Amino acid sequence: MLQLNYIREKKDEAIQRLALKNIDAKPILEKVLEFDNDRRRTQNELDTLLNEANVIAKQVGDLYKQGKKAEADELKNKSIAVKESSGKLAEQLKIIEEQQYNLLVTIPNTPSLKVPKGKTPADNENIHQEGEIPKLHAGAKPHWELAEQYDLIDFELGVKLTGAGFPVYKGKVARLQRALINFFLDKATAAGYLEIQPPIMVNEASGYATGQLPDKEGQMYHSTIDNLYLIPTAEVPITNIYRDVIVKSDQLPIKMCGYTPCFRREAGSYGKDVRGLNRLHQFDKVEIVQIAHPDKSYQTLEDMREYVAGLLRDLELPFRILKLCGGDMSFASALTYDFETFSAAQEKWLEVSSVSNFETFQSNRMKLRFKEGDAKTQLAHTLNGSALALPRIVASLLENNQTPEGIKIPKALIPYTGFSLIN
RNA sequence: GGAGAGAUGCCUGAGUGGCCGAAAGGAACAGUUUGCUAAACUGUCGUACUGGAAACGGUACCGAGGGUUCGAAUCCCUCUCUCUCCGCCA
Missing domain, CATH: 3.30.930.10 (Bira Bifunctional Protein; Domain 2)
Incomplete structure (x- = not known):
């Protein structure tokens, strides 16, 4: 399986090398990078939400300790809402990762540039x-x-x-x-x-x-x-x-x-x-x-x-x-x-x-x-x-x-x- | 095949709901010192993704997957694996 970093940083080289295996890799690699952008964006959103949830959970704990039950209960509801949206995002992320992965494993290794051209x-x-x-x-x-x-x-x-x-x-x-x-x-x-x-x-x-x-x-x-x-x-x-x-x-x-x-x-x-x-x-x-x-x-x-x-x-x-x-x-x-x-x-x-x-x-x-x-x-x-x-x-x-x-x-x-x- | 116990970082091992990404010890690495083939002291010491020029942040991971909960290494379910005893066998 090719490394994502490599595709990200040296896409043109990867295309050139894969051409030696008689493959037009450009559309595939671009699709992979598209998934990658999606993935990163989604993950960032998800991380932000999870962070929010973690902060709230900590606050709830503190409020309970201070005996402020009403405030705690209110925060709980907020947390439930955050959790709902983070759950959806997590699912999205999983799908994107899967798609990207399924695509990546279909790509053969990039031949060394020393490999002679040819088909048979x-x-x-x-x-x-x-x-x-x-x-x-x-x-x-x-x-x-x-x-x-x-x-x-x-x-x-x-x-x-x-x-x-x-x-x-x-x-x-x-x-x-x-x-x-x-x-x-x-x-x-x-x-x-x-x-x-x-x-x-x-x-x-x-x-x-x-x-x-x-x-x-x-x-x-x-x-x-x-x-x-x-x-x-x-x-x-x-x-x-x-x-x-x-x-x-x-x-x-x-x-x-x-x-x-x-x-x-x-x-x-x-x-x-x-x-x-x-x-x-x-x-x-x-x-x-x-x-x-x-x-x-x-x-x-x-x-x-x-x-x-x-x-x-x-x-x-x-x-x-x-x-x-x-x-x-x-x-x-x-x-x-x-x-x-x-x-x-x-x-x-x-x-x-x-x-x-x-x-x-x-x-x-x-x-x-x-x-x-x-x-x-x-x-x-x-x-x-x-x-x-x-x-x-x-x-x-x-x-x-x-x-x-x-x-x-x-x-x-x-x-x-x-x-x-x-x- | 039957019965039981368990799975935590490189290793040993603590941790039964928030103060835990995780005590302590060991190993390893770096430095200081004494000196000599070692000791003492100090520091560092998981992985991955991600934001950032960097400094420094965020998230996830305590066998795997799911669930309960505002919150899980910790509770519940399923699976996998390991160990012990018995049986069988080479």
Whole structure:
């Protein structure tokens, strides 16, 4: 949610920035400011009335103490009248605030001015590419065929147990996944991220604070009997640790990481893009989260980007980094880098990580603030990134490292897997 | 699941209708002093909205929502959560 102060003070900048997301924000922002004027005027009137009522109430008390009952009773009547009009005003104020709020939550975050213009993924800016794209032997297979050949992943068994998008991992690939999780967590903690093991179900307030609710309700699995949601990412519980918290500025940056399963309903996708591990309802991910000082959050974003790049280097996967264009960015993000690894057998790039700065968009909703000395509290900036999501990493590893003799495990992972070849 | 108790500021905790945005202690921060790795003293010390250039004001908030009353942290109702005991279970 955008900050009112920002809209009030820098309306033109906000319009300019939102234009990057292909939105003509002018009428909406002006409407918000109209509500704001209304709100302030109404509140002032209401405050004046309430003040009057408070003064009268005090006088009534004094008069009673002095035994002046008649005068007190007279004042009482006055007070009742004041109360009647203040009640009406309070109702008005509530309506105005609600309207303003309902409008505010429909406005996406303002993209950073560094965000490239554009509407579709084709407009994303490819800012970096490294690693060698492997040349596979004749007869190389996509990962779902490899999974079958080596009896690694059973998609149909998953359908039997649960449904499509819930694969069963077996043997060496189960071990490989566990290895990846441990490897990613070790790397993150070595980089100063505090490891968190959060609940994987969250309540409404949490889903709301990070922006999944109310509008993206359909994307989460919902346990209606207890009104809890299965998390779509560890970002939700981990960031919410700091909901309604005021930290001291010297505590920043706060760095946290966590492994969790992630659950996404993502209904309505079919075809080649969702084959095998490309898109799942349940998958594993290690997430990194930072809470940063507003002056430093973009440096933090670069640090996180470099950190994720390091992971892909360790895994010896060719990858590229895209700076998402305005049209391809998420609702809440101000700047996002997507990481894609090249899947040699499918001959396409697969998104394996997304690293974003949300600026104050999330912290405004969750009232995550910091205090610098005696200065007024300010909203902190929140950032997060996948480091990394497993399924497409596994897909890339299987496909890119296949040889006629079997699938090779990258050196960095061997201490974790305990084997160097899947055959 | 059964029975009971409770929810107050960063923490402990007082406060059962007006003198309470809230005692006291602790923590934290600043200053003074003595000196030495600590103590004493003094001061500051919730959040949000809002008026004002500022000084300084106004309003709301004592788990949440509603009600009674001229007036509610305090009384009533509903909800949520926490704790204790019993039961069940990992």
